[in-house]
Amino acid sequence: MDSYHERVYALVLRIPRGRVMTYGSVAAALGAPYDARKIGNIMSLTPSDSRSIPWHRVINAQGGISTTGRTSPPDLQLRLLEAEGVVFNEKGCCSLRVYGWMPSEGADAGGERKQGDLF
């Protein structure tokens, strides 16, 4: 059964540590560019303390967390990402240009990015 959430989890599991992925990118990777909302819905069903699933590596298109006020500490997701090396600016957004990840990078490689150009 390749239920939707299974594929979502599988993809999220593939996100390397220290990298993030937007809901839209996850949806697009699954072949459904407009399913970003559903991704979020599935994530909402995922326990915030699930250590098996790096749900915190999934963020919104603005490079920020959308779980504010939804997790035990409002900024839990942000903290987890910071713990992995992702740096957030004062606005609570990270540079997708630097930390954004997509499946193709894992398949082929070479996705070295410059740390200098934030935004």
Place this chain on the structure above:
DNA sequence: TTGCTGACTTGGC
């Protein structure tokens, strides 16, 4: 069965 909601995104004003 219908109808609304939602951890979203994008475009227009």
Place this chain on the structure above:
DNA sequence: AGCCAAGCCAGCA
């Protein structure tokens, strides 16, 4: 710069 409306779709009342 921020706010509003439309679009897609699974899950739930």
